[in-house]
Amino acid sequence: MRQVVMYGPGDVRVEERADPTILEPTDAIVRLSATCVCGSDLWPYRGAEPVDHQVMGHEYVGVVEEVGADVRTVAPGDFVVGSFWASDNTCEICRAGYQAYCVHRVLMGTIGTQAELARVPLADGTLVATPGRPDPDLVPSLLAASDVLGTGWFAAVAAQAGPGRTVAVVGDGAVGLLAVLAARQLGAERVIAFSRHADRQALAREFGATDIVEERGDAGVAEVKARTGGLGAHSVIEAVGTQEAMMQAIHATRPGGHVGFVGVSHDVAIPGDDLFMAGVHLHGGPAPVRQYLPHLIQLIWDREIDPGKVFDLTLPLDRAAEAYRAMDQRTATKVLLTP
């Protein structure tokens, strides 16, 4: 099969590799219908994380081709969506809703889903079958559920977005934009999106943003306070992963409010005294997407949400290098790859 491999920063290639096989009786082999490039894939691409001949990709939807002897809940022919962490969904941590920390978790990025086929460990716990074979136009949205929608949803839940609350979103990438959608779905009346890009502002508004703020850092904080009676937002979502974004999120939140952070943290150090005086709740990390998949799949199936709109470029898998380049140069928000 063909698979994307990052040889080093900026060097993405598509190679012929052996087809995956069932290794454990709990495995499934999935023929991928669609996969994509994640914002987090750009960290190694830009040299901000070490990378050396690494298989890439952790977002995926597709059709089950084969299952191990112990797999019960999915079968060959099922169209499935999985999360970027394989999880057993039965351990104490999973049952508490934190499948991204399952005691048996496997990071799908180490398997690589920017490929034609993927072995999915812990298939019963990881994969969720759709109600039937999806219409082709639903595939991008189902793919979004695999990570960016699930992550944005978790961020909104962590920030306790809901009725009566004003939510601000730091970051206008796919996760930030889908956090806007999630906040509105969870009942937030007012959603302030930080964005300086006209096309992303438009998508944020389409997903339900009521306010757009172009200022960043302290000026962005001041603008949120000015729009919330001087108090700050009830809920702020951090979907970038930088020091500036994290501090902007903390400072834009009112005392007693909630920050949900999902940007993969790079060189961030939160000053303890600053956090102490802020009085906010802080929660985040890798999203337990598996928890939300059944609900998100249903919302997509019923065409109540259309998160697939974050994909603004589709390329065949063979042109993966071009996909990375487009996201790196921000000429695309998120690129879908068709194997």
Added chain:
Amino acid sequence: MRQVVMYGPGDVRVEERADPTILEPTDAIVRLSATCVCGSDLWPYRGAEPVDHQVMGHEYVGVVEEVGADVRTVAPGDFVVGSFWASDNTCEICRAGYQAYCVHRVLMGTIGTQAELARVPLADGTLVATPGRPDPDLVPSLLAASDVLGTGWFAAVAAQAGPGRTVAVVGDGAVGLLAVLAARQLGAERVIAFSRHADRQALAREFGATDIVEERGDAGVAEVKARTGGLGAHSVIEAVGTQEAMMQAIHATRPGGHVGFVGVSHDVAIPGDDLFMAGVHLHGGPAPVRQYLPHLIQLIWDREIDPGKVFDLTLPLDRAAEAYRAMDQRTATKVLLTP
């Protein structure tokens, strides 16, 4: 009146100062029955915070002597307990339960309650009258409610201590010990206290600790994990304020668990990637003690709890320098001063 003044690090004196007077119609003048030295007073005492001829003290109980024209809920003769933040208890932040961040807040430490009398701003919002004149043996417990009990209670709430949850407490000062008491009152079945001091271990057990762990740092974390099936505690309370204590708290908490931190933060920087991978909830800061005062006063009045046991030394106000010395040298956990 006599009042404690810290001239500089290590230099605590008792001086004659003018009696306070009503400055605002919302003020009350309280004749203090008891006051005390806080663990946070030791930071400037040790030179870790700047201090120059600073009046000291923010914990207090006493009898109202005079009220301003607008005060409605307390009257001369009432025995009252107040928090270390004066708050209006009516603004949007107060109504959300975060009185320590009241939009009109006044820090009682800037007024100084290690004195014979104190002016309490925003008396209606700040002071809570006891059901009657307390028996003398209840006074230490009521004084504890003013800060250390209220702070320990908030930490336990922030850590979501409750039925079915295992709670660990980092810090065996008065706040940590009372966080043990609070966790048990909130229903926690198992409370692990970190302590190396026999007397504090004994008081922790008296307040309801089920386990004592003497290890600190990574070894302390490993011990908590060993006692919780490898997962970590559901709830961890940080009541110290150092980098080691904060990281010990974060790492001893299971993914999805809750850290409540109330140690006044000094030179703490939380690595973003560490927090990201931990997946915990983090909440803390100056405790909104006012929120809990009515409940805590009732528990004390009904003799259901005896938080006053954290005071292991009582001295007259004139010997304040000795009180600071005893706490600095850890020969006393907490010193009560009688004006």
